[in-house]
Each structure stands twice: as structure tokens, then as C-alpha cells.
Amino acid sequence: MLTANVDRLRSDYDVVVVGGGPAGMGAALAAKEAGAEKVLMVDREKEAGGILLQCIHPGFGLHHFKEELTGPEYAQRYLEQVLETDIDLATDSYVLDIDKNNRVKLMSGRHGVREIETKAAVLAMGARERTRGAIRTPGKRVSGVLTAGLAQKFVNLMGVLPGNRAVILGSGDIGLIMARRLTLEGVEVVGVYEIMPHANGLNRNIVQCLHDFEIPLHLSTTVVDIHGQDRLEAVTVAPVDGFTPDLSRSQTIPCDTLLLSIGLIPDNELARQLNLRFDPVTRGPLVSSTMETSKNGVFACGNTVHIHDLVDFVSQESELAGHNAGLYVTGQQPPPDNVRLVPGENVGYCVPQTISTDRDHTIYMRVRKPMENCVLRLGDVYEKKIRYVFPAEMVNVKVRPKFLQNFHGDNLRLDVVPQEG
Amino acid sequence: MNATVAEHQDREISRYLCIGCPMGCRLEVEEADGDIVEVRGFSCRRGEAYAKQEHIAPQRMVTTTVRVENGLWARLPVKTTDAIPKELMWDLCEKLHELTLKAPVKMGEVVLQDALGTGVDVVSSRDMPYRES
Numbered sequence: 001m002l003t004a005n006v007d008r009l010r011s012d013y014d015v016v017v018v019g020g021g022p023a024g025m026g027a028a029l030a031a032k033e034a035g036a037e038k039v040l041m042v043d044r045e046k047e048a049g050g051i052l053l054q055c056i057h058p059g060f061g062l063h064h065f066k067e068e069l070t071g072p073e074y075a076q077r078y079l080e081q082v083l084e085t086d087i088d089l090a091t092d093s094y095v096l097d098i099d100k101n102n103r104v105k106l107m108s109g110r111h112g113v114r115e116i117e118t119k120a121a122v123l124a125m126g127a128r129e130r131t132r133g134a135i136r137t138p139g140k141r142v143s144g145v146l147t148a149g150l151a152q153k154f155v156n157l158m159g160v161l162p163g164n165r166a167v168i169l170g171s172g173d174i175g176l177i178m179a180r181r182l183t184l185e186g187v188e189v190v191g192v193y194e195i196m197p198h199a200n201g202l203n204r205n206i207v208q209c210l211h212d213f214e215i216p217l218h219l220s221t222t223v224v225d226i227h228g229q230d231r232l233e234a235v236t237v238a239p240v241d242g243f244t245p246d247l248s249r250s251q252t253i254p255c256d257t258l259l260l261s262i263g264l265i266p267d268n269e270l271a272r273q274l275n276l277r278f279d280p281v282t283r284g285p286l287v288s289s290t291m292e293t294s295k296n297g298v299f300a301c302g303n304t305v306h307i308h309d310l311v312d313f314v315s316q317e318s319e320l321a322g323h324n325a326g327l328y329v330t331g332q333q334p335p336p337d338n339v340r341l342v343p344g345e346n347v348g349y350c351v352p353q354t355i356s357t358d359r360d361h362t363i364y365m366r367v368r369k370p371m372e373n374c375v376l377r378l379g380d381v382y383e384k385k386i387r388y389v390f391p392a393e394m395v396n397v398k399v400r401p402k403f404l405q406n407f408h409g410d411n412l413r414l415d416v417v418p419q420e421g
Numbered sequence: 422m423n424a425t426v427a428e429h430q431d432r433e434i435s436r437y438l439c440i441g442c443p444m445g446c447r448l449e450v451e452e453a454d455g456d457i458v459e460v461r462g463f464s465c466r467r468g469e470a471y472a473k474q475e476h477i478a479p480q481r482m483v484t485t486t487v488r489v490e491n492g493l494w495a496r497l498p499v500k501t502t503d504a505i506p507k508e509l510m511w512d513l514c515e516k517l518h519e520l521t522l523k524a525p526v527k528m529g530e531v532v533l534q535d536a537l538g539t540g541v542d543v544v545s546s547r548d549m550p551y552r553e554s
């Protein structure tokens with residue numbers, strides 16, 4: 001059962017996990033395992049599982065469960081583990097605030113507004129979809145314009161189709177997957193329009209979601225106008241040169257639905273309220289190698305920290321966050337970090353932003369531009385050859401203490417550069 | 422992308438986009454008299470194998486939803502237990518659209534047995550708890 005009707009809500013906890021998606025479930029389980037006795041997981045939906053519940057396609061779990069699962073299966077496997085423990089689960093509940101003394105203000109359909117004491121908190125709220133405002137799509141404010149993920153929820157959970165004839169703006173994976181979903185549900189998908197000269201989604205999705213259904217992908221093309229009275233009636237698209245649309249070659253396409261698949265940003269409202277320090281690139285809170293934010297006892301993981309492309313890595317990172325939250329409340333924290341990681345050449349960002357030279361680390365990073373036959377350098381203490389890197393694919397590297405032991409500086413630069421010779 | 426171009430009378434080249442990794446190599450399969458004579462464009466073995474499979478018998482896992490009554494949600498996600506021939510995808514979805522299940526449903530429960538005679542079952546990909554409507 002994906003919905004545990006846990007009635008119990010204590011007045012104090014060791015660890016409160018905000019969010020019941022893959023990040024929250026991974027963190028709650030790991031906190032428990034590391035010795036936290038009283039753990040609460042809070043989710044705003046009517047059941048835990050998060051975005052995975054609406055991602056009904058396969059492709060999840062190859063790293064974590066060593067088999068290919070659909071989103072709901074991945075969620076249920078995790079939740080079954082949670083339900084075997086005595087972790088409390090509050091669904092239909094929002095964390096309104098966490099004050100400076102770690103008092104959590106919770107609003108719950110079942111329990112009303114409550115204040116809860118906690119020793120540690122893990123932020124695992126996931127991401128939000130970028131909306132029309134984020135890219136300033138011009139034109140009318142009409143109904144029928146929605147994000148791809150919202151459409152996914154309508155179709156896959158609620159059984160409601162958003163319209164009859166759809167245009168998709170942006171070639172992110174959710175958009176590609178929705179192109180296939182809508183087609184199979186009888187909606188005509190006219191095409192996918194991408195402002196960049198290359199697609200954003202995985203090749204697998206381009207082949208299996210677009211080519212299989214003969215849905216055209218128009219690169220270097222974007223939506224320049226939106227028409228309609230109350231309901232969307234048409235969009236105008238035009239090719240772009242760089243980012244400037246060539247209106248002389250524009251074309252108007254009748255449609256009643258426009259799906260936006262233009263990326264995700266960390267859901268960081270709560271993190272902002274907490275006044276955490278942020279990374280301007282990830283737009284999530286800065287985290288140490290224990291996934292602790294700039295506030296003691298507040299940890300963060302998953303898409304709240306940076307946008308992942310594989311849920312398996314979300315799980316990995318969340319287990320680290322939960323584990324350390326557990327160690328924090330039992331007073332077994334490892335020594336603090338002593339080295340700051342600095343993104344250098346062709347490195348957009350890295351997580352964590354600091355490390356400690358005395359232990360193993362997995363560093364996640366994203367490059368700015370594609371590169372073949374390159375080498376990833378960590379100062380002059382470590383290097384690793386990589387055949388190719390792409391901005392759409394997160395790079396991760398494991399660094400062992402033996403490489404760090406002899407490093408005595410404060411800053412380590414991360415570079416991804418072409419191999420010499 | 423499987424545009425087929427007749428180059429000579431008996432030689433045909435089909436093109437595929439490799440899904441093996443983000444490189445997205447553009448693969449070509451050349452066929453003469455019904456036999457594959459050459460595969461080109463791959464940068465590794467996986468690409469070569471993929472091109473042959475896609476050329477001979479493209480297969481897909483199918484995931485969709487089925488209507489469910491008295492469930493926590495109105496739709497139940499389902500999946501094929503194995504890949505089925507690509508061309509059967511539409512018929513299968515149509516068949517699944519005709520079904521209406523009743524909650525509760527368990528993960529792994531068979532929703533459609535031996536779908537379209539493929540020997541592949543369609544199963545539920547989650548538990549769907551009962552809810553008073």
C-alpha cells in the first residue's frame with residue numbers, strides 16, 4: 001500500500017524529512033538506520049512517492065535496484081521499506097516553517113496546524129517546473145497552456161486529457177515522454193519545438209517517443225506568439241538565429257494545448273525562508289560533504305539541491321543526507337570539511353561544494369558544453385579520463401582519501417579539459 | 422528514424438539513431454537481397470548490436486494506464502512484462518482502453534494475460550488502494 005495512514009504525530013522528533021518522494025524516502029530510511037529513533041516524513045500529496053508516481057514509463061532503478069522499473073514501481077519498492085520501519089508519515093501535510101530553534105510548523109489535513117520540535121531536518125522537496133513566466137513567452141493569457149509535468153499528472157493519475165491537438169515547447173525528457181503519452185491517448189501531437197540547435201532529452205526518448213510516432217522535432221525554433229480568446233487556439237512558431245526569432249519565416253499552428261517542457265528548478269521556498277546560503281548556479285542550497293546546509297542540523301538532498309537526470313542518483317545522495325542527519329542527532333558527526341571545491345574550466349557547478357580530505361566522496365557535477373576525449377582534473381591531486389561529457393548528463397566522480405591526504409590547500413579546482421596529445 | 426533509401430536495385434540503407442548513450446551515433450544498416458551486409462556509424466559494439474535488432478525486429482516495452490473504479494486515483498499504471506513487437510503497440514493500448522478495473526489492485530497483478538497472443542502479460546505497476554468514491 002502506498003498510503004500508510006499513520007495516525008501518530010509526536011510533538012518531538014529526531015529527524016523531520018520534508019518531502020516524501022524518492023529523496024525523502026531515501027533520507028528517512030537512512031536516518032533511521034544511522035540511529036535516529038523518531039523520524040517523521042511529511043508529504044503534501046495524499047500518498048508518498050512524489051513525481052515518480054506519475055512517471056509511468058520504464059527506465060528507473062538500473063543503478064539502485066539493478067533492474068529496470070517504472071516510476072510507480074520504484075516508489076513502491078522504497079515505500080514498502082519505509083512502512084516496515086516505525087517512521088511516521090504525514091501525508092496531505094505542509095511544512096510551513098522551520099524556525100531558528102528547529103521548531104517545525106506543520107499544517108496537516110489530519111492534524112491541523114501543529115508545532116513540532118526536531119533535532120535535525122532534511123529538505124527533500126524536489127523540483128518545480130519552469131513556467132511560461134520563466135522564458136517570457138509572449139502572447140495571450142489563455143487556458144490550455146500548461147507544464148508537461150502537470151499534464152502528466154492529469155493524464156496518468158487523474159485520467160483527464162488536456163486537449164485534442166497539442167504543441168510541445170522544449171525537448172526536455174518530460175516533454176518527449178508526454179508526446180508519446182498524449183499520442184497513445186488519442187491526442188494529436190503536432191510537433192516538438194526546441195529553441196536550441198540540439199535536443200535536451202535522451203536519445204532513447206527521441207527515438208521511442210518521437211520517431212516511433214512520427215512526431216517531428218523542430219530544432220532552433222520557438223514559440224513567438226500565443227493566440228486565443230479564453231482557450232488557446234493557435235501558436236506562432238519561428239526559427240531562431242541564436243536567440244533572435246526570424247519572424248519573416250514564422251508559421252501559425254492551430255492547437256488547443258501547449259505543453260511547456262523547459263526545465264526544472266529546485267523547489268527552494270522553504271530553504272529561502274530558512275535563510276540558507278545558496279549556489280547561484282544550481283539555485284539550491286549550498287551543501288557540505290555530509291549534505292548539511294549552511295544551517296546546523298538542516299540537511300538537503302535530491303532535486304531540492306540540484307536537478308538530477310537519474311532518480312538513482314537522487315537515492316544515493318539522499319541516503320548520504322539521511323545517514324548524516326542520523327549521525328548528527330546521535331552525536332557521531334564526522335569532522336567538518338576542510339576543502340572548498342571550485343568549478344573551473346567547463347564545470348558549471350559541483351555538489352557538494354566542500355569536502356573533507358579524510359574520507360571518500362562522490363562529487364556530482366555538470367559541464368557547460370559537450371566535450372569528447374576529455375580529462376576531469378581535481379587540482380593536481382586526481383585526474384580521470386572520460387570519453388565524453390554532455391551538459392544534459394550529470395557527471396559523477398568518486399574520490400578516495402589517498403588522493404587527498406597530501407593536499408594542504410583550501411581550494412581545489414575542478415576542470416574538464418581536452419586530453420593532451 | 423528509419424528512412425529507407427533504395428541505393429541500387431537490391432541494396433537498401435536504413436538509418437537509426439543509437440540510444441545506447443548520449444553520443445547518439447547515427448547508424449546505417451545496409452541490406453542486400455534481404456540480408457544485412459554492413460552496419461556503419463557506430464562507435465562501439467552496443468551500437469552495432471542495437472542497429473541489427475532495430476532493423477530486424479524492433480521491440481518496445483509498453484506502459485500506459487487503465488481506468489480503475491474506487492481507487493485512490495482514477496487511473497492505474499500498467500506495463501508489459503517484456504518488450505513486444507513495436508507494431509503491436511497501438512492495438513495493445515486500444516485493448517487496454519476498453520478495460521475498467523476495480524480497486525484494490527496489487528502491484529504485479531495481471532491485467533491482461535498473453536496480450537495479443539505475444540505471450541507477454543500486462544501487469545499493474547503499483548498497488549491501487551480502495552477509496553470510497
Ligand code: SF4
Binds near residue numbers: 441462464468469
Ligand atoms: S554506438 Fe556506442 S557510442 Fe555510439 S551512441 Fe551507441 S552506445 Fe553510444
